[in-house]
Amino acid sequence: MSQFAHINTALIHGGISNDARTGAVNVPIYQTSTYQQDGLGKMRGYEYSRTGNPTREALEALIAELEEGYAGFAFASGMAAITAVLSLLHAGDKVLISSNVYGGTFRLLAQVFDHFSISYEIADTTDAVKYEAAISEDVKAVIIESPANPLMTVTDIRLIADISHKHDLLVIVDNTFMTPYLQKPLTLGADIVVHSATKYLGGHSDVVAGLAVVKDEKLAKQIAFIQNSTGGVLPPFDSFLLIRGIKTLGARMDRHVSNARQAAEFLQNHPAVKNVYYPGLTTDPGFAVNQQQAKNGGVMISFELHENYNIETFFESLKLIMLAESLGGVESLVCHPSTMTHASIPEDIRKQVGITDGLIRLSTGIEDIRDILDDLGQAIEQSEVK
Numbered sequence: 001m002s003q004f005a006h007i008n009t010a011l012i013h014g015g016i017s018n019d020a021r022t023g024a025v026n027v028p029i030y031q032t033s034t035y036q037q038d039g040l041g042k043m044r045g046y047e048y049s050r051t052g053n054p055t056r057e058a059l060e061a062l063i064a065e066l067e068e069g070y071a072g073f074a075f076a077s078g079m080a081a082i083t084a085v086l087s088l089l090h091a092g093d094k095v096l097i098s099s100n101v102y103g104g105t106f107r108l109l110a111q112v113f114d115h116f117s118i119s120y121e122i123a124d125t126t127d128a129v130k131y132e133a134a135i136s137e138d139v140k141a142v143i144i145e146s147p148a149n150p151l152m153t154v155t156d157i158r159l160i161a162d163i164s165h166k167h168d169l170l171v172i173v174d175n176t177f178m179t180p181y182l183q184k185p186l187t188l189g190a191d192i193v194v195h196s197a198t199k200y201l202g203g204h205s206d207v208v209a210g211l212a213v214v215k216d217e218k219l220a221k222q223i224a225f226i227q228n229s230t231g232g233v234l235p236p237f238d239s240f241l242l243i244r245g246i247k248t249l250g251a252r253m254d255r256h257v258s259n260a261r262q263a264a265e266f267l268q269n270h271p272a273v274k275n276v277y278y279p280g281l282t283t284d285p286g287f288a289v290n291q292q293q294a295k296n297g298g299v300m301i302s303f304e305l306h307e308n309y310n311i312e313t314f315f316e317s318l319k320l321i322m323l324a325e326s327l328g329g330v331e332s333l334v335c336h337p338s339t340m341t342h343a344s345i346p347e348d349i350r351k352q353v354g355i356t357d358g359l360i361r362l363s364t365g366i367e368d369i370r371d372i373l374d375d376l377g378q379a380i381e382q383s384e385v386k
């Protein structure tokens with residue numbers, strides 16, 4: 001539970017938001033690896049910065065409060081956070097993943113955890129019957145993304161969590177795309193939330209970071225032990241940057257979402273556009289479920305142009321919107337999932353889950369929407385094969 005009734009206040013004052021000793025309105029960057037002890041076994045709360053650091057701790061308290069969890073943990077990247085969470089599993093265990101899971105999560109399971117005899121299976125988390133049928137004796141966890149990248153597929157988090165708990169599965173939700181400002185998976189029944197804080201939480205494309213939030217003390221003890229044992233912790237300076245980014249999350253997201261909605265409508269009404277994937281559009285198959293579990297459709301949009309448009313020309317014709325991996329920064333970015341973010345997923349699986357070579361993903365920034373739409377419009381026009 002948050003100390004504040006409204007999240008826009010918690011974003012700024014939540015967790016440990018200032019310095020009790022000096023009154024500094026920001027948490028200092030405790031750039032130290034170790035801490036003096038007053039005598040044998042007499043620590044002042046900290047012993048070594050892998051184990052605990054006051055700047056990181058302030059961030060961890062903040063994200064726990066925002067996600068309404070028991071405890072938060074900060075890692076050197078989203079993948080480090082996901083690695084720590086998956087380290088709860090044992091050899092012989094299997095993980096179910098939703099079909100549009102982040103490419104790096106897929107690669108981690110297929111090519112790293114695979115060495116430790118932890119297996120995975122892609123499951124359709126948008127269909128309760130098919131999902132439950134995929135749960136076998138060895139399945140111990142599920143990783144859900146909603147909306148899932150890049151087709152923005154929506155999963156009913158509460159429904160999948162309920163089914164999963166009947167079978168004693170650990171329910172892990174990657175909430176990177178929504179952030180706690182738009183969706184709080186722990187309140188919908190998830191056990192653990194993970195984030196690539198590199199994206200909206202940081203918000204300025206200047207820090208790589210990951211977060212995990214757990215629902216109870218038992219999981220908190222386990223993740224704290226794994227975090228300290230495996231060591232992929234977020235440094236103090238990056239923790240500071242993330243706290244700073246989170247303060248403006250609400251203001252940024254309101255503008256991001258408003259721009260995204262206008263961009264989605266612009267694309268949907270554009271004759272060159274074949275498909276738009278955005279759960280904020282009432283015509284989107286995920287609209288109703290998304291609306292019941294999230295504040296709105298979020299920011300991420302994918303779309304496909306008709307066959308007589310050349311997407312290479314489209315990308316090269318953009319003047320404002322940058323072609324880059326990643327998302328969630330103040331600047332608008334586009335990417336080509338099949339050769340960029342999702343290239344680590346084998347081609348047959350990409351085809352099976354609908355990630356076509358014509359798919360374009362847009363992370364709408366907070367620039368003036370007129371400039372964003374102008375740029376999209378002129379690049380589409382340039383890319384028409386005459």
Ligand SMILES: *Cc1c(COP(=O)(O)O)cnc(C)c1O
Pocket residue numbers: 077078079080102104105145149174176177195196197198199208209210
């Ligand atoms: C970027 C991303 C990750 C990986 O996070 P890093 O900070 O790049 O390690 C995981 N999940 C989702 C949904 C992402 O977008």
